[in-house]
Amino acid sequence: MLKLRAAALMLLCLAVPDARAQSDAEHTLDAVFHLFDEDNDGVITDAEANRYIDKTFKEMDGNGDGKITAADFRNFSFGLADVAAAEGKSDSYEKAKDAIFKRWDKRGAGALTLDDYRAGVLADAAAAQRGGARPQQGRFDIRTFKRAPFIKEIMKSLR
Numbered sequence: 669m670l671k672l673r674a675a676a677l678m679l680l681c682l683a684v685p686d687a688r689a690q691s692d693a694e695h696t697l698d699a700v701f702h703l704f705d706e707d708n709d710g711v712i713t714d715a716e717a718n719r720y721i722d723k724t725f726k727e728m729d730g731n732g733d734g735k736i737t738a739a740d741f742r743n744f745s746f747g748l749a750d751v752a753a754a755e756g757k758s759d760s761y762e763k764a765k766d767a768i769f770k771r772w773d774k775r776g777a778g779a780l781t782l783d784d785y786r787a788g789v790l791a792d793a794a795a796a797q798r799g800g801a802r803p804q805q806g807r808f809d810i811r812t813f814k815r816a817p818f819i820k821e822i823m824k825s826l827r
């Protein structure tokens with residue numbers, strides 16, 4: 669009996685950290701989703717996505733020349749710098765952002781214009797909508813959001 673209980677306890681100890689990591693990741697994902705979903709109705713509309721893109725571009729383009737550099741992009745938190753730091757994942761988070769920047773910098777200019785940035789986010793959103801077992805046209809919810817390449821890359825960097 670005692671042995672059994674010890675075994676059960678050990679299983680519990682093994683299971684708990686995983687469960688916590690899982691729920692941290694879910695919370696993080698939720699938080700990022702809500703940065704886009706202004707009215708909290710669980711769906712990101714095109715208008716909300718475009719407003720988020722305009723707003724974050726303006727914040728990243730500190731010198732107002734209409735371009736963001738890799739450093740601007742890397743140094744911007746997207747609401748996750750604190751999470752990354754707390755998890756000791758700042759380096760991998762920055763690397764993930766470097767990779768996303770490169771992917772979106774299609775001309776290899778070393779800088780993104782607002783159009784480049786918008787095209788990058790929307791291309792990833794389109795890929796997410798194509799990727800589902802049952803693509804839901806026009807309904808961009810958190811399950812779709814999870815499949816967007818840039819979200820996958822960011823979430824992976826925080827694990």
Ligand SMILES: [Ca+2]
Nearest residue numbers: 705707709711
């Ligand atoms: Ca919404």
Ligand SMILES: [Ca+2]
Nearest residue numbers: 729731733735
């Ligand atoms: Ca700039």
